[in-house]
Amino acid sequence: MIIAVDGPAASGKGTLARRLASHFGFHYLDTGSLYRAVALAVLKQGAVPADAKAAEIAAASLILPDRDDPALRSEAVSAAASMVAAFPQVRAHVLEYQRKFAATPPGAVLDGRDIGTVVCPQADVKLFVTAKPEVRACRRLLERQAQGEQLDYDELLADIRARDARDMNRAIAPLKPATDARLLDTSDLDIETAFQAALRLIEGS
Numbered sequence: 001m002i003i004a005v006d007g008p009a010a011s012g013k014g015t016l017a018r019r020l021a022s023h024f025g026f027h028y029l030d031t032g033s034l035y036r037a038v039a040l041a042v043l044k045q046g047a048v049p050a051d052a053k054a055a056e057i058a059a060a061s062l063i064l065p066d067r068d069d070p071a072l073r074s075e076a077v078s079a080a081a082s083m084v085a086a087f088p089q090v091r092a093h094v095l096e097y098q099r100k101f102a103a104t105p106p107g108a109v110l111d112g113r114d115i116g117t118v119v120c121p122q123a124d125v126k127l128f129v130t131a132k133p134e135v136r137a138c139r140r141l142l143e144r145q146a147q148g149e150q151l152d153y154d155e156l157l158a159d160i161r162a163r164d165a166r167d168m169n170r171a172i173a174p175l176k177p178a179t180d181a182r183l184l185d186t187s188d189l190d191i192e193t194a195f196q197a198a199l200r201l202i203e204g205s
């Protein structure tokens with residue numbers, strides 16, 4: 001059983017996907033952390049995220065990142081991740097890893113941008129989680145504040161909009177709902193309500 005949870009930055013898809021995985025006893029993969037790990041490796045070696053060759057080499061030697069590494073979550077790495085994610089060679093390496101993961105019994109929940117469209121088009125359930133950009137910027141701000149980081153709301157909103165545009169307009173695996181995805185707008189929902197709404201959508205799938 002595969003549950004695909006796609007959506008834009010800070011839409012609530014990660015929290016939701018993690019809860020669904022624990023509810024069903026499935027494995028969970030935050031696929032954004034793979035692109036973040038590639039981006040971090042590129043930046044650490046002093047290259048720029050627009051350097052396709054450096055990004056490809058980093059993707060080829062990708063090992064499962066430590067998701068709790070705070071360096072992975074910085075705004076610089078978020079922006080760089082969406083740049084390296086536009087390179088087909090990077091996506092090809094990451095694709096292989098994700099498909100193997102998705103096949104792990106008894107089931108898996110993967111969250112990302114292209115899980116329902118490209119990585120697992122055969123997924124049993126596809127959710128596309130959205131929220132208004134202002135709500136998403138606010139959530140990200142609170143998330144970072146909880147980790148002791150002070151960010152500017154307007155800058156965060158601009159970064160989120162820029163990342164949405166890059167993710168939606170790239171030539172390969174752009175962010176978009178699969179034709180058979182169930183849409184869930186979490187703008188006015190707290191975590192628990194969003195989880196209950198997702199369960200209802202899954203039961204109706």
Ligand code: CDP
Nearest residue numbers: 009010031032033035081082085112113114
């Ligand atoms: O947590 P947040 O929603 O901010 O971002 P993320 O899921 O960690 O993804 C970081 C970046 O990786 C995105 O902006 C995308 O450019 C890229 N990504 C992707 O292209 N495909 C995926 N399946 C997951 C992430």
